[in-house]
Amino acid sequence: MQDSLYKVWKECWAVIEHGGVVLWAILAVGVLLYAMLCATWMVLVQQQRRIKQESIADVVSENRREIVRDFAVFELDQLAWLDRRMPVIGVMIGVCTLGGLLGTVSGMLVTFSGLASQAAIDPIEKISVGISEAMITTQAGLLFAIPAALIFAIIRSQVQAVHQLLERQLHSTLANHYSKEKMA
Template sequence: MDWLYIVYRECVALLSQGGFVLWGILLIGAWMYTIILSTWLALRPVEEAIRGSRRELTDLKSSEYIQREYTIFELDQLAWIGRRLPVIGVMVGICTLGGLLGTVSGMLVTFTKMASSSYGDPMEKIAAGISEAMITTQAGLLFALPAAFAYAMLVVRVRRVHSLLEQHLSVDLKNLSMKGIGNA
């Protein structure tokens, strides 16, 4: 149980050394990963709905009707995902830039402490600012790098779902033309 207290104490020390920028990175990162995970999980039922949407030849009415049905489905099920992707991309950039902001902030703390007084150990003055700079840089990169990879995988998956939807539309339109209805 002592190890749990040690981990807690280290986390508190790390959060206090990282400054206000670290808190911002943590909040944005948590929000970003929540959006990534919820979007990833929401794509599965959409894929299943597309795969289960095979129409019988008797259900095929006209090409305009079929295209309208697919467009409505796409707007209902996939449009919100398309709106989330740019937000995720921006959040990845914010985490990276937040790390850079923390670096600059830590360096400012370092130089301010070095210039403010001649008392005390100079290494102690430098260490506090460098610590803030490195902690926030590391946190920003630790959040941004896996998120960038997850974002790329999510974009590929969304494209695959769009492609699947287009394939189903194409098959239904082909079946309609084989049935002889055409644009009637």
């Protein structure tokens, strides 16, 4: 068991070494990206539960302006954290994709350098190293970006759904308040 894990680790390390500096950057951004996606998802689920369980209508006052204000304050306090992360996550997904492209260009430069080099003992080795770097970084960038883009789309739609749920609660509370005023 330990021997097979060591072999897997050794193979992964060899791939990382062939990827070059660009692969390290992609890995760093990718880890940060998925950490942000996880944190955002957890906060989103927590806020959805909170909004569904404890109706904001229970804590609001009798004044219509205060009701609207209480809902707005709740939205700013509780949902602004989610809203601020959406553009950052989108940019990080783009950085992973463009990092893969940068690695492709970097690898192709190494490849063409190997082709142009007359002094190299084994130009095929330098060419294969360049192509390997190009393909590894391209694959890494896409492997980080594609699933993250799908998860990001789901999170973004859920954030919009939470805003709509809060808005429906506000309108329901205002309608109940209005009907109580009419009856009085």
